[in-house]
Amino acid sequence: MSLLGALLGNAGAADLAEVEQDLQQILLADEKVRQAYKVVRDLIVFTDRRLILVDKQGLTGSKREFMSVPYRAVVRFAAETKGHFDLESDLKIWLSSSDAPIVKTFSKDSSILDVQKALVQYCCA
Numbered sequence: 001m002s003l004l005g006a007l008l009g010n011a012g013a014a015d016l017a018e019v020e021q022d023l024q025q026i027l028l029a030d031e032k033v034r035q036a037y038k039v040v041r042d043l044i045v046f047t048d049r050r051l052i053l054v055d056k057q058g059l060t061g062s063k064r065e066f067m068s069v070p071y072r073a074v075v076r077f078a079a080e081t082k083g084h085f086d087l088e089s090d091l092k093i094w095l096s097s098s099d100a101p102i103v104k105t106f107s108k109d110s111s112i113l114d115v116q117k118a119l120v121q122y123c124c125a
Helices: 003-007 016-022 109-123
Strands: 011-013 033-039 042-047 050-057 063-070 074-080 089-095 102-106
Touching: 016 033, 033 102, 033 109, 042 109, 074 109, 089 109, 102 109
Parallel strands: none
Antiparallel strands: 011 033, 033 042, 042 050, 050 063, 074 089, 089 102
């Protein structure tokens, strides 16, 4: 993913080895990262056991929130692609424990569709 793409909010596939290194403190010894997507500074990570949403906060991004979601807790999800006047796409994920969805905003439709395919692969299998 280019620097310009990152600044504009485009999501793209992240380097799996880099993501595993970055998340080594929260991954189990035998847990493997299968797919990962970068959305600006945040990450959407699919492991062989769970979905991990990493929200980097603050000016430097050194403060991070790690949300671990067991795949069985995802009850539905939706990808809303951009239109003529709406230049952003939204990914919404509903969890069994919440009425309000988790929302991630993308500005590149192809990446949101890749993430949706990954959700189908891991959550609906």
